[in-house]
Amino acid sequence: MDTTQLLKGVLESAVLAVLEGESTYGYDLVRKLREAGLEEVGDASVYGTLRRLYGAGMLTSEIVPSDEGPARKYYGINRSGREQLDTSRKTWAEFTTVMDRLLETDEEAIS
Amino acid sequence: MNTTHARMTAEHYLDRVRALLADLPEDERSDLIQDLAAHLDEIDEREIETELGTPEEFVAEFRTMAGLDGERIQMSGLFDRLAVRADAVRRHPTVERIGVHWQHVRPVWVGIRGWLIVALPAVIWADHLAFRRFPIPQVEGSPLGGLVAVTALTALSVIAAQRTVAGKSMWRVTNGLFNAAVVWMLASSLLGGVLYTDRGVSMREDAVTHAILEDVHTILPEDLTATTPDGEPIEAVRLYDQNGQPFDVDHIRERLEGNWGYGTREGVVYFSLDGAPVDDPPDQTDNLYPSGDR
Numbered sequence: 001m002d003t004t005q006l007l008k009g010v011l012e013s014a015v016l017a018v019l020e021g022e023s024t025y026g027y028d029l030v031r032k033l034r035e036a037g038l039e040e041v042g043d044a045s046v047y048g049t050l051r052r053l054y055g056a057g058m059l060t061s062e063i064v065p066s067d068e069g070p071a072r073k074y075y076g077i078n079r080s081g082r083e084q085l086d087t088s089r090k091t092w093a094e095f096t097t098v099m100d101r102l103l104e105t106d107e108e109a110i111s
Numbered sequence: 112m113n114t115t116h117a118r119m120t121a122e123h124y125l126d127r128v129r130a131l132l133a134d135l136p137e138d139e140r141s142d143l144i145q146d147l148a149a150h151l152d153e154i155d156e157r158e159i160e161t162e163l164g165t166p167e168e169f170v171a172e173f174r175t176m177a178g179l180d181g182e183r184i185q186m187s188g189l190f191d192r193l194a195v196r197a198d199a200v201r202r203h204p205t206v207e208r209i210g211v212h213w214q215h216v217r218p219v220w221v222g223i224r225g226w227l228i229v230a231l232p233a234v235i236w237a238d239h240l241a242f243r244r245f246p247i248p249q250v251e252g253s254p255l256g257g258l259v260a261v262t263a264l265t266a267l268s269v270i271a272a273q274r275t276v277a278g279k280s281m282w283r284v285t286n287g288l289f290n291a292a293v294v295w296m297l298a299s300s301l302l303g304g305v306l307y308t309d310r311g312v313s314m315r316e317d318a319v320t321h322a323i324l325e326d327v328h329t330i331l332p333e334d335l336t337a338t339t340p341d342g343e344p345i346e347a348v349r350l351y352d353q354n355g356q357p358f359d360v361d362h363i364r365e366r367l368e369g370n371w372g373y374g375t376r377e378g379v380v381y382f383s384l385d386g387a388p389v390d391d392p393p394d395q396t397d398n399l400y401p402s403g404d405r
Contacts, residue, residue, distance in 0.1 A: 011176070026146030043150055044169045047143050048176025055178075073142045 011049050013088035014038065016081055019059065023076035026050060050075055058084050120214050121151040124159055127166035132173075143173070221272040224289045225264030229257055231296035 018024070018032050030046045053059050058081035065071045077085070125144055132140050154162050163169050173179075230248040250256035268289050274282030337345040351357060 026142070027149040030150070042172060043147060043163060044172035045176045047146060048173040048179075051139065051143075051173075051177040051179075072145065 010092070011041065011045055012053065013085065013092060014041075015046065015049050015053060016058070016077055016085040016088065019075060019077040020082065020085060023060075023062070023074045025064075025072040025074050029075070053081065056080075120156055120211075121148070121154075121159065122214070123210060124151065124163075124166055128170055131166060131170040135179075217272075221268050222265065224268045224293055225266070226261050227293045228264050228289070228296065229260045231293070231300060233257070 014033060014036075015029065018029060018036070024032065026047050027043070029050070030041065030043050033041050033046065050059070054061065054075065058078065060076045060078050062074045062076070063071050064074045125148055128147065129140060129144055132143065135143075150163075151159060164172070226246065226248075229250065230246070233248040233250070247254045248257040248261070250260050267285070271282050271285040271289060274286075339345060349357065
């Protein structure tokens with residue numbers, strides 16, 4: 001299944017969910033999303049999403065020194081971001097319920 | 112993936128992305144470039160465009176997800192506009208091919224920039240005294256000073272080149288200053304040569320004059336002692352030069368300094384290194400030493 005378009009729609013929630021667990025920097029966020037199963041997610045999409053969320057006031061940022069190279073900007077979630085994430089969870093739950101019902105019906109109709 | 116392009120190095124890729132995002136604030140762009148550089152470190156350069164798409168595709172996706180599609184392009188300054196223009200030049204096929212070859216030469220260039228920055232001024236302004244032991248140039252007459260300067264500048268050059276890839280503007284500026292300094296000094300060398308040829312007497316020759324005078328000061332005798340073949344001191348000795356004039360080091364020094372004015376050689380007798388007087392001073396004064404009035 002090509003999940004590219006689907007990913008774009010839900011990436012905002014996925015990014016917020018990862019940052020709810022711990023603050024991190026851009027590329028590490030990409031790795032975490034891929035490790036979680038979103039192998040198709042692109043760097044540019046994640047960086048773009050981070051930029052949009054930060055611009056919308058849902059993230060905090062902090063410059064953290066690194067032993068492996070230059071200091072990195074770590075992103076974390078703030079109160080506004082958590083509220084957005086809660087809203088997304090409810091929306092997603094409702095959406096999947098509807099989709100599950102539709103898809104089950106569709107499969108039954110096919111069979 | 113655009114397969115018509117020459118294979119792109121990580122640095123080239125980052126430069127393109129940086130230029131394509133020239134309308135973003137520098138700190139935002141640097142954050143993105145830094146994260147992207149970390150990713151590129153883990154990718155074989157042959158796979159960069161397979162993994163990330165072309166720089167244009169990467170930036171287009173970034174803009175879409177960041178919600179920047181409608182904002183482009185609000186240029187924040189002259190340098191940003193220049194960056195976009197420079198990127199257009201870089202994307203020219205001929206320039207791209209040169210860029211691929213340049214990547215092979217670049218490590219050598221980065222390695223010798225520090226040496227050039229120390230050596231070129233020494234050559235331009237100190238002439239034949241620039242090196243006592245090649246390839247260590249002298250700084251203020253000191254090979255040790257030259258060695259320290261070359262080592263420090265070479266280290267800084269390498270660090271600036273490496274950090275430039277990570278995208279921090281401070282290091283990009285440093286890297287650019289290194290390049291500009293070397294180019295300027297090379298241009299000065301050429302310009303200095305032209306002036307020397309046109310005017311006969313030039314700043315370069317003045318520098319030679321003073322350098323030679325410093326050398327003369329170090330070789331003039333300070334405390335002469337006359338002895339018999341048995342080593343017995345001879346007292347009340349008087350020394351005379353070839354003109355029958357009393358030998359007086361201080362007098363010689365005064366006359367030398369008086370005769371070696373800026374940009375003139377009049378009234379100076381030249382001697383070659385083997386001590387023979389030179390009747391017609393040549394334009395080139397290397398390996399000649401002045402010795403008082405003619």
